[in-house]
Amino acid sequence: MKRRASIPIVLVLMFFQLMASNMVHPVTPTFFKDLSMPTYLFGAAFAAMAVTQFLFCPFWGRMGDSVGRVRVLVFSTLGYAVGQLAFLLSGSVPTILLARMLSGLFAAGTTVNFMAYIADVSPAGQLGRNMSVCAAVTSAGTAAGYLVGGVIGDLSVHGTFLAQIAILCTVAAGIGLLLRDGPAYQKQPLALKRAANPFSAFLEARGLLTPRVCVFLFVVFASCFATTSYDNSFNYYIKDQFRFPPSYNGLIYAVVGLIGLIVNFTLGLRIQRRENCRGPLAIILALSGFTLLSSLALSQIAPFIALNMLFYVFSSMYLPLQQALIIREGKEGNGQISGVFSSVRAMGMIAGSLTAGFFYGIFPRLPLLVSACAFLLAGLVCQIGAVHKKAKGGK
Secondary structure: OOOEOOHHHHHHHHHHHHHHHHOOHHHHHHHHHHOOOOOOHHHHHHHHHHHHHHHHHHHHHHHHHHHOHHHHHHHHHHHHHHHHHHHHHOOOHHHHHHHHHHHHHHHHHHHHHHHHHHHHHOOOOOHHHHHHHHHHHHHHHHHHHHHHHHHHHHHOHHHHHHHHHHHHHHHHHHHHHHEOOOOOOOOOOOOHHHHOOHHHHHHHHHHHOOHHHHHHHHHHHHHHHHHHHHHHHHHHHHHHOOOOOHHHHHHHHHHHHHHHHHHHHHHHHHHHOOOOOHHHHHHHHHHHHHHHHHHOOOOOHHHHHHHHHHHHHHHOOHHHHHHHHHHHHOOOOHHHHHHHHHHHHHHHHHHHHHHHHHHHHHOOOHHHHHHHHHHHHHHHHHHHHHHHHHHHOOO
């Protein structure tokens, strides 16, 4: 079969990679409880993974620029499978943290290079549309992962891990056999010693980090912090407080994922066509914060879940807008700007997961309150940036 650069093929493979990556999330609380692990570990384990994502996102971006997106995607997908096998075999806090760090190291490679590949392959004028489609696929893949993982998890937690690993290996084979690098990809020289230093990648990208971009990256950090704190605490909350089995968790995420898919293919695409979508992004972030804040006033299960599902509809829309905006700022080297963007998101994951893990022990809904406030702050800063850019005559 002839390998080719293809948006449809990469999106299908990306869907299954994301599905596999999210299959273990609904069973992780059960996995930790079966091992009698401390409550804080659900946040600390995710933070451990996010630390290596933060450190290695720029590295994988530069590797993708140098040796090709396809090679890095194959290698990092297989590496992630190895990390998840190590997670399954872990039986103590130190081994769990080390396994999550290993998974994060390779997850960084897939996150950065899927995004850069789509930027490479997108025809002129279609980047925004393709980023919206990418976000819709992300939403659908995540939802499918939670649903499939939750259903399998009701039968066997270990079976969920094994199914995840098998799918990841299959996706890696599909990437290698079906894809080649896109026409916009240009090989760039790589100094391996410098590439291995994660902080040198930030220094080399400093030419891209204008004050406007730095303000925008703060919005990226704050929104990712909010999402991560929410996801980690909500996932554990409905298991701990409501005694929901893994399949219920998966079903909730599946429903909101389907709704998010529809919203991104309709309203999301319309927003992407705007010359300046920073204003709508600010509104989406603010609505996410207000909806989540409102849910905290509810004590009954059904209204609480319903309002949180509405929150997911709003929060599913911000990432494609951020991806499209940051790619437009990169004059060259999609891998480099994607790496910086993904590293900033990883910083938000670190802070958000630690907040969820440790604040949950103080009061179970406290991480949700912090998440709501972070969304509101991100929306405010984004709106200030949008007004300032409009005053300067920017698009």
